[in-house]
Amino acid sequence: MGVDLGDLLKKKPVELSDLSSKVIAIDAYNTLYQFLSIIRQRDGTPLKDSKGNVTSHLSGLLYRMSSLMEAGIKPVFVFDGKPPEMKSSTIEKRVEARENAKIKWTQAQEAGLAEEAYKYAQASSRVDATIVEDSRKLLDAMGIPFVDAPSEGEAQAAYMVSRGDADYTGSQDYDSLLFGAPRVVRNLTVSGKRKVPRKNLYVDVKPEIMQLEETLNGLGISREQLIDIALCVGTDYNPGLANIGPKKALKLVKEHGGIKEVLARTGNEIPGLADIKEFFMNPPVTKDYALRWKKPKTDSVLQLLCDEHDFSRERVTKALEKLEASSGAGQRTLDSWF
């Protein structure tokens, strides 16, 4: 998912402490998917409570958010609304890939291929309605606000940064830049370590920020041209052109001015081009939101995580102490509203 523009974009590593007091509009889907895919046992099974419900996302949310808030960061989650019709092909492909991965997971398990099994287990992750519902309950109990996007969460998050209601969008994907987010932060993690795929190796990963204006100036293009490049490479709304990666796309778009000319020159076409461009330039968003960070409801968090999902009381209590110590839950924001 998302757009593969990583090589073109200028990224600046930062410390978590540099993001203190910043409001970060986090793409909920992206984050939950990451948690579900990565927080697993060595055989690939996600964390589960005694009733068999998956809890990886709750674990990820609790520990990461309490650490970020302790560092003074003010997260707000943005949930997806109704996906646009032009995304349906991508959505169908994801469903299919997931079903396929489930079968292969079982097969690999039976064949005793641990690494294969793990890989397919990850690929079978799904952010379903229950996952979303649990996550909203936990965020609410933790006092972290969330916003419901009318359509794409990345677009809503970008809008919130454009308006100045948030400082950054937070996502591993680059889409929010296309939607016009002035600033994006990736790798918004605590530990700073990430496992490299397939290898038994960990590398240091720091949060990194990207700035739209700076990126565009550096490449010598407009946002519309950045979108054109994405369209060449492929987005959630179109498959992309054969044998054209980010670098070639940049060259072509700069040379010919825009996607229309590139298509004409290369003998390609993108069905629904105008609608897709319009969607990136002017996505459905809402201004119907209020960002309030509240004191965590300790009892609700303990009830949800410990009583309902078998989390350790000791660990959850420790995380709650971090939350309560955070400035985000405290004075300024809260008092300004009450």
Added chain:
DNA sequence: CATACACA
């Protein structure tokens, strides 16, 4: 992924 804990 984040944390805890062992051990250098």
Added chain:
DNA sequence: TGTGTATGG
């Protein structure tokens, strides 16, 4: 003070 490894639910 750091690095590797196991565990969480």
